[in-house]
Amino acid sequence: MSAPAPALAKLLARTPARLAIGRSGPRLPTAAYLRFLADHGRARDAVLAEVPAAVVKKLGLVELATAAASRAAYLREPRLGRTLAASARSRLARCRKRPEVQLVVVDGLSAAAVVAHAPTLLRALGRELGRRRRRLGTPLFVRNGRVRIQDEIGHALRPEVCCAIVGERPGLATTTSLSAYVIYRPTRSSAEPDRSLIANIHDGGIAPTAAARRIADLIDTCLEHHASGAALAARLAAGADASGA
Amino acid sequence: MRLAARVHGRSHRFTSVRDVLARANEPKAGDERAGIAARSHEERAAAKLVVAELTLADLRENPVAPLDEDEVSRVIDAGVDEAVYREIRGWSVGELRDWLLADDTSVAAVQRLRRGLTAEMAAAVAKISSNLDLVYAARRLPVTTRARTTVGLPGRLSTRLQPNHPSDDPDGITAAIYEGLAYGAGDALIGINPGSDDVANVSKLLELTRDLISRLGVPTQNCVLAHVTTQMRALERGAPMDILFQSLAGTEAAVASFGTSVAMLDEASAMIRERSTLRTHGGRTGRLQLMYFETGQGSELSAGAHGGADQVTLEARCYGLARRYDPFLVNTVVGFIGPEYLADGRQIVRAGLEDHFMGKLLGVPIGADACYTNHAEADQNDCDNLAALLATAGCNYFMGVPAGDDVMLGYQTTSYHDGATLRQLLGLRPAPEFEAWLVERGLLADGRLTDRAGDPAVFLPR
Known part of the structure; x- marks a missing residue:
């Protein structure tokens, strides 16, 4: 394919979609097809990979297992990734109780995201929370975990706020995106609307250091308003109305 | 209505229309997680045998969610063309499958018949059809x-x-x-x-x-x-x-x-x-x-x-x-x-x-x-x-x-x-x-x- 006309190039520059790739008869040209396969291969590998134990150790995290004994079981049955293994419960018994902020790294659907961005994010988040003099819990890592594992951990450790940093489902464009789910006083009866979310944390989205500041600010707001998720949004909206009146 | 079948000398019993419809499905991760899938390959085949013998009336009278509890069931039931339904209520699911595949079944006849069907009937036929059956039969059912x-x-x-x-x-x-x-x-x-x-x-x-x-x-x-x-x-x-x-x-x-x-x-x-x-x-x-x-x-x-x-x-x-x-x-x-x-x-x-x-x-x-x-x-x-x-x-x-x-x-x-x-x-x-x-x-x-x-x-x- 020759270079696109300037007016078209201007439009194409605005989207990551696979456009102006040409065709071989009605099919994808070889190069475009093989690029697609390479991107899907990377995404599949990211889903199936495990976070190496050495990485967990280097980050100083206490590792917890879930009821999912394998990656395959984890992918098929979401319930397993929301339930702690018996070994995890005894480990939790030795962790700090009732901290102000509990940090949990969860592999979720992308070990690659944890390996790529959790080190920078945790270091920056540690600095931000330290500057704000927050009492931190024992930092944790959950292998084969889902977001709602933070409710189980909340039930066991009773933090004021729990922040779970979770590997997102890999796409073809990026396989290393993390999300932070922040919840005020999580319990076993917590639901999805109770969580505040900062998503798309990776080099092409919100950079990890910038994300750390946003997360720390969000934790401040949760602690100030004693709420998170939809309840926090409602309180902030009510506050804005009151100050506007 | 019979909710049991004998296969290779073994008897397979099912508790309800809803139960046998689930056990008759081709394998699906969701049905397995819900605990309603067939527990063996032979049980799946037995469930298909039972489904094939159910009448269309059995299926209309036993929607998987009861009419008094579920508005989707009520919408579907109210939409049935009663005149058409009366003509086919006695058909078995197996007969409906054979009719859909038959050489002399016309598009016009299907267009009339479908007005007498409920969702459970359509699902039941799918459960006793192979992939190529589903392709062949669907090709004869255009909707424009x-x-x-x-x-x-x-x-x-x-x-x-x-x-x-x-x-x-x-x-x-x-x-x-x-x-x-x-x-x-x-x-x-x-x-x-x-x-x-x-x-x-x-x-x-x-x-x-x-x-x-x-x-x-x-x-x-x-x-x-x-x-x-x-x-x-x-x-x-x-x-x-x-x-x-x-x-x-x-x-x-x-x-x-x-x-x-x-x-x-x-x-x-x-x-x-x-x-x-x-x-x-x-x-x-x-x-x-x-x-x-x-x-x-x-x-x-x-x-x-x-x-x-x-x-x-x-x-x-x-x-x-x-x-x-x-x-x-x-x-x-x-x-x-x-x-x-x-x-x-x-x-x-x-x-x-x-x-x-x-x-x-x-x-x-x-x-x-x-x-x-x-x-x-x-x-x-x-x-x-x-x-x-x-x-x-x-x-x-x-x-x-x-x-x-x-x-x-x-x-x-x-x-x-x-x-x-x-x-x-x-x-x-x-x-x-x-x-x-x-x-x-x-x-x-x-x-x-x-x-x-x-x-x-x-x-x-x-």
Whole structure:
């Protein structure tokens, strides 16, 4: 394919979609097809990979297992990734109780995201929370975990706020995106609307250091308003109305 | 009604119609997780034997969710044509399957018969049909609908152009629309999944697509797949919308989990009839088809609202509900839900064929999003296989996405190239109005892409 006309190039520059790739008869040209396969291969590998134990150790995290004994079981049955293994419960018994902020790294659907961005994010988040003099819990890592594992951990450790940093489902464009789910006083009866979310944390989205500041600010707001998720949004909206009146 | 069968000297007993319908399914991860799947291969075969002997009356009288507890059941039951039903109530499911496959069964006879069917009956036939049965039978059940284009005519294959963008950038969306049209995609719909579900954004995207459709003179229709309430607010503010979208599910509780209800859908349907940009199209008279529904096996289990029923039967109930609104398009987004419901390519392909067959049997204009996510045991080859089978089966339309990679929803589906390939491979044409436009633009000749085709630059403003 020759270079696109300037007016078209201007439009194409605005989207990551696979456009102006040409065709071989009605099919994808070889190069475009093989690029697609390479991107899907990377995404599949990211889903199936495990976070190496050495990485967990280097980050100083206490590792917890879930009821999912394998990656395959984890992918098929979401319930397993929301339930702690018996070994995890005894480990939790030795962790700090009732901290102000509990940090949990969860592999979720992308070990690659944890390996790529959790080190920078945790270091920056540690600095931000330290500057704000927050009492931190024992930092944790959950292998084969889902977001709602933070409710189980909340039930066991009773933090004021729990922040779970979770590997997102890999796409073809990026396989290393993390999300932070922040919840005020999580319990076993917590639901999805109770969580505040900062998503798309990776080099092409919100950079990890910038994300750390946003997360720390969000934790401040949760602690100030004693709420998170939809309840926090409602309180902030009510506050804005009151100050506007 | 007999709920037991002997196979190879062993007796298999089932507790209810709902139970035996579930055990008769081909393997599905969702049914297994719900604890309702067959416990052995022989039990699955025994359940199919029992299902084949059930009468259509058994199925009508035993919907998987009771009439007094579930409005989806009530909608479907109330929609049955009693005169037709009286003629077939004594048929067994096996007899209905044989009749659908028989050489002397006419299209006109099926069109009459389907008015007497409920969702459970359509699901029951699917459970005792092989993949090729589902392809062959569905091909004989065309369902045609009309807006600016006529979709679903035999010998035609349409696509929904899906020019999604992670932040709804108008230039990025425009580039994807140009390229799609240049491949002959978009005769069913130009439908955008918005990154942000708010009235201002939805209205902006409707205006963008309306302006493009009108500047290029494309015979097609626009839609922005926001929540129904957002679209209704946009309509109230005068947004230029052709087709109104909503996701459906097969139980009242699962529909509620989507933040909607039959009453709300009734209201939305009345509003789009009142306000659609299409209402004045070409001075046409008669009943307009203005709704677009998406469905997919497993959403009821995902919402914790399956009530012990299997995902195939619940999917058929989505089509039963859709019928109430005489939709322009229904789309099974078959591989989007993930491996917790459809584990791998084999289950996705099976589900796609079941959904298309059941939809056609119940008379809805069904197309398919042949697709998969990155955490499923599936890849683009599975997507190719399903699309080729469904195109052979007479599927009304597929999605058209740049190289099959949806950069907003983060999953893979059929590409602009795939739509063009399937047409050329199987001798299928675009919708007639759209074909004429492509020919006039010099992009299609004798049903094949011309040298000009595939270049988005042909639509740049001069």
